[in-house]
Amino acid sequence: MASFxxxxxxxxxxxxxxxxxxxxxxxxxxxxxxxxxxLSLLTxxxxxxxxxxDPSPFDATGTAFSGMMLxxxxxxxxxxxxxxNEYSSGMIRVTLAAVPQRGTLLTGKATVLGTMALVVSLxxxxxTFFTGQALLGPHSTTLGEPHVLxxxxxxxxxxxxxxxxxxxxTTMLHNQTMALGVLVPFFFxxxxxxxxxxxxxxxxxxxxxxxxxxxxxxxxxxxxxxxPWTGFLICxxxxxxxxxxxxxxxxxxxx
Amino acid sequence: xxxxxxxxxxxxxxxxxxxxxxxxxxxVVTGFLGPNGAGKSTTMRMILDLDRPTAGRxxxxxxxxxxxxxxxxYIGALLEAKAVHPGxxxxxxxxxLAQSNRIPERRVDEVLALVGLTPVARKRARGFSLGMGQRxxxxxxxxxxxxxxxxxxxxxxxxPEGILWIRNLxxxxxxxxxxxxxxxxxxxxxxxxxxxxVVIGKGRLLADLPMPEFIRRNSRxxxxxxxxxxxxxLDVLAGAGLRHEPGPGGSxxxxxxxxxxxxxxxxxxxVVLHELSPQQASLEEAxxxxxxxxxxxxxxxxxxxxxxxxxxxxxxxxxANGARPAAAVRQEEN
Numbered sequence: 001m002a003s004f005x006x007x008x009x010x011x012x013x014x015x016x017x018x019x020x021x022x023x024x025x026x027x028x029x030x031x032x033x034x035x036x037x038x039l040s041l042l043t044x045x046x047x048x049x050x051x052x053x054d055p056s057p058f059d060a061t062g063t064a065f066s067g068m069m070l071x072x073x074x075x076x077x078x079x080x081x082x083x084x085n086e087y088s089s090g091m092i093r094v095t096l097a098a099v100p101q102r103g104t105l106l107t108g109k110a111t112v113l114g115t116m117a118l119v120v121s122l123x124x125x126x127x128t129f130f131t132g133q134a135l136l137g138p139h140s141t142t143l144g145e146p147h148v149l150x151x152x153x154x155x156x157x158x159x160x161x162x163x164x165x166x167x168x169x170t171t172m173l174h175n176q177t178m179a180l181g182v183l184v185p186f187f188f189x190x191x192x193x194x195x196x197x198x199x200x201x202x203x204x205x206x207x208x209x210x211x212x213x214x215x216x217x218x219x220x221x222x223x224x225x226x227x228p229w230t231g232f233l234i235c236x237x238x239x240x241x242x243x244x245x246x247x248x249x250x251x252x253x254x255x
Numbered sequence: 256x257x258x259x260x261x262x263x264x265x266x267x268x269x270x271x272x273x274x275x276x277x278x279x280x281x282x283v284v285t286g287f288l289g290p291n292g293a294g295k296s297t298t299m300r301m302i303l304d305l306d307r308p309t310a311g312r313x314x315x316x317x318x319x320x321x322x323x324x325x326x327x328x329y330i331g332a333l334l335e336a337k338a339v340h341p342g343x344x345x346x347x348x349x350x351x352l353a354q355s356n357r358i359p360e361r362r363v364d365e366v367l368a369l370v371g372l373t374p375v376a377r378k379r380a381r382g383f384s385l386g387m388g389q390r391x392x393x394x395x396x397x398x399x400x401x402x403x404x405x406x407x408x409x410x411x412x413x414x415p416e417g418i419l420w421i422r423n424l425x426x427x428x429x430x431x432x433x434x435x436x437x438x439x440x441x442x443x444x445x446x447x448x449x450x451x452x453v454v455i456g457k458g459r460l461l462a463d464l465p466m467p468e469f470i471r472r473n474s475r476x477x478x479x480x481x482x483x484x485x486x487x488x489l490d491v492l493a494g495a496g497l498r499h500e501p502g503p504g505g506s507x508x509x510x511x512x513x514x515x516x517x518x519x520x521x522x523x524x525x526v527v528l529h530e531l532s533p534q535q536a537s538l539e540e541a542x543x544x545x546x547x548x549x550x551x552x553x554x555x556x557x558x559x560x561x562x563x564x565x566x567x568x569x570x571x572x573x574x575a576n577g578a579r580p581a582a583a584v585r586q587e588e589n
Contacts, residue, residue, distance in 0.1 A: 002324055003357055010355035017347035018340055090338040094395065097303045097332055098355045100321045254306040 002099050007108035010098075015082055015112060024078040025116065028071050028159065029124045035067025036128045040135040047139060060141035061151050061218045064132020068155065068216070069188075071124065072209070075117060075159050076183050079166030082113050084176020092174075093255050102251045106171060110164055110243055117163035118156065125156040147218045147228075154215030154228060161239045165208060168242025172249045208238040256280055256434060257302060257403060261311035264297050264458075271297045273458040274311070279436045281402070284429045286449030286466070287438040290546050294458035295438040296334070299407050303332055315403065327356040327399035333406045336388035341381035345372055345391050348380065349398060358399050366394040385412030393421070403434040410444055422448050442542040446470070456546035473541035478512035480521070481505065481530035491524045506530060 015021055043050055043063050051058060086092040099105045129152050133140035143149045170179035187209050194204035204210060205225045214224070214231025226234075257279040264272040272294040279285045289295050300306040302313050304320035313320065315330060323329055339348050349363040367373050370390040375383070383391065389412050396404055406425070410418045425448060429435045439445050445452060445466075452469050454462040462469065479502050482488040488507065492499050497517075502508040509517060514533050521528060 002355070006355055006357045010351045013347060013351040013354055014343075017344065017351070018342045020342055085340050085342075089340045090335055091340055093300070093303075093305050093334055094338050094352065095355075096305055097334075098327050098352055100304050100323065100326060254300070 002101050002104060004104065004108060007099060007105060008112055011109050011112040015116065018085065021078065021081045021085070024074055024081060025120050028074040028078065028120060029127070031074055032065070032067040032071030032124050032159075033128045033131055035070060036064045036132045037135055039066035040064055040132040044135060044137045044139060056221070057219050058139060059218055060133060060136050060139055061129065061148050062216065063136065064129050065125075065151075065155055065216055067128070068159075071159060072162055072187065073184070075121070075163045076166040076187065077180070078117070079113065079163040080170045080176050080179045080183065083109065083167045083170040084179055087170075087174050088176055096255045103247055106243070106247050106250055110167060113167055114160060114164050118160045121156040121159035121163075122153075124159065125152050128155070141218075145218075150228065151216045151218050154232070157232065158212035158215050158235060161235050162208070162212065165239045165242045168239065168244075168246040171246025172242070174249065174253065206234060208235050211235045211238070256316050257405075257436060258314045259298070259302075259311070260314070262298065262301060262308055262313060263310040264294070264301060264306060265309040271458050272301070272308075275455065275458070275460055276311075277453050277460060277463045279403075279434055279453075280451070281434040282429055282432050283450035284425050284435045284437060284448055285451045285453060286445035287436060287453050287455070288442065288445050288542065289438075289440065289455040289461075291440050293440075293455050293546070295440075295455065296407055297458075298455075299332070299334060299405060299436075299438065302405065303330075303334070305334075325356040325399070327352065327358065327401065329399070329401050330403040330405065331396035331399055331401040332404070333389070333392040333396045333409055335407065336385055336392050336412060337380070337383070339380040339383075339388065339391060342379055344377050344379050345383075345394075346376040348391065349395060352395055353398055356399055362398060362400070366397050369397065370394040386414060386417055389413055390417070393424075401433070403436070404428055406435075406437045408438055408440070410439070410441075418444075442539045446538055454542070454545060461545055470538060473536075473538055473545075475510065475534075475536040475541065477502075477508040477510045477534045478514050478517050479530060479532045479534050480507050480509065480517065480528060482521075482526055482528050484527060487524070487526050488521070488528075491521060491526055495520055502534075508534060 040063055086095060095105070096102065099108075129143070133142070141148055143152065166179070166183055169183060170176060173179045173182065186207075191204055191207045191209050194200045194207075195210065197204075202225070211231040211234035214226065215228045215235070217224075217228055259275050259277055262272055262275040263270070275294075275298060287295055287298070297306060301308050302315075302320070304313075315323070320326065320330075339345075346363060346367065349366065350360065352358075353360060353363050364373070364376075367376050370393050372387065372390055372394060375387065380388065380391065389409065393406070393409065396406065404425075406421075409421050409425075413421060425435050425437060429450070437448065439448075449466050452462065452464060452466050453460070464472075477500075480488060480499075481502075481504070485505070485507070489499070492507070492509065497509050497512065499507045499509050514531065518528075518531055521531075
């Protein structure tokens with residue numbers, strides 16, 4: 001068997017040595033923090049106007065995480081590029097000749113990718129939270145309030161799982177353009193549209209993005225199908241399914 | 256030593272590689288020759304376990320590729336130039352490869368120097384020419400100081416100096432006792448590089464023999480004779496026991512004939528000649544005719560089917576008829 005630490009070192013070198021890939025990860029941080037900060041600032045300045053006719057309690061955590069949607073997009077692109085650029089350049093054949101144990105290889109890739117995504121996501125989540133709260137002034141909350149700390153960790157875990165989900169899907173499709181063409185419409189068109197249609201809404205509730213959004217909840221809302229932990233498990237199931245699917249395709253297919 | 260046992264690869268209805276069996280021994284440069292689309296690259300990908308054979312198997316000194324723990328230290332391959340991320344530097348490309356097989360980092364700088372890429376080591380591959388990409392691919396093949404090296408069309412995109420360099424490199428590697436397996440679609444390139452030759456056409460083995468033997472059998476020389484009185488010409492030839500074949504434009508050719516002897520013989524019999532000329536078929540022509548036969552055979556309805564024998568024995572049959580050049584066999588079949 002190939003040495004697993006050797007695979008990890010090798011995959012780490014691969015990811016850090018391509019600028020475009022590193023940039024998408026930096027972008028995840030910038031857009032999540034930036035948009036959250038902007039919305040927090042605007043909310044603070046126009047609080048009474050924004051909150052008029054809204055009976056639900058104000059969610060200071062959710063306001064700080066207003067930029068999650070674009071952050072998700074950036075980290076999905078990171079997951080797609082990190083795997084997909086090997087296919088677009090034909091480098092996958094060089095990789096598989098060096099490490100013919102394909103299952104081990106993908107495990108190594110996912111470990112490196114997941115670790116990087118987790119570190120960046122944790123930093124992003126906490127910086128987003130604190131920046132948002134600082135800008136919300138009198139309307140801010142703290143990590144000590146019920147469920148807030150869990151929601152911040154939830155945001156980080158959700159971003160990490162999205163990255164690995166995207167990586168798994170890209171391995172299954174073995175083409176980065178196709179992977180982006182499937183993932184972006186899925187998350188940003190299909191899922192929001194289906195959630196708005198009464199009959200299929202129940203189905204859309206089990207999509208990874210809806211499940212992930214449950215993980216950020218601080219207040220109980222009416223008509224929620226499930227809570228944050230179930231959301232986490234659903235999201236995890238999608239991620240593992242994508243990675244296992246990717247491993248099966250990688251093992252079976254001619255490179 | 257690379258050993259192929261009845262290796263077969265089918266893509267849908269197309270049989271890309273058809274029951275290929277041969278060995279690539281250490282210490283010599285083995286050329287792998289065939290026209291484009293003959294199945295050379297597919298065969299090489301199967302040797303590296305990148306494509307899974309439909310049937311048959313490949314062993315490397317008895318082991319399957321997937322059983323090698325750090326394969327780069329054992330077999331190095333150049334499959335396609337530019338299989339490098341355009342945004343990564345040459346050095347980083349070699350570095351991740353080295354790390355994956357626990358090859359020391361200083362070896363990266365050694366191979367960069369060996370292929371002459373040290374000055375551009377920290378440049379991104381985006382700006383590399385085809386020749387530079389080819390050199391980087393060769394550097395990655397040599398990274399693990401492997402027993403076996405395999406190059407797919409290595410001279411593509413190289414300038415004359417680069418071509419000379421790669422030829423000498425392959426000879427040196429073979430001289431060190433390594434197994435060197437190199438593919439090409441150019442007979443002329445193989446003639447100056449390879450010690451042993453494996454020829455395939457349409458995925459089938461056509462020849463597997465030492466290079467000098469191939470040259471001896473295929474450098475067909477003949478004397479072409481043309482006369483206004485062909486009956487007399489043929490009578491004289493038959494009387495002298497000389498075999499002849501029909502040539503172009505009503506001429507006749509005496510294979511391996513001596514031009515001076517023939518000239519004297521025909522003059523002595525008073526035969527009027529309009530042409531008495533030496534003919535030399537190049538290796539390139541021999542190769543083209545050999546592979547053209549393979550294509551013809553695959554059409555499956557030629558009259559030569561029975562004469563040529565079963566597909567598996569075609570190569571062997573051709574070898575047994577060593578004295579008869581491929582061109583002669585083909586003419587008789589027609």
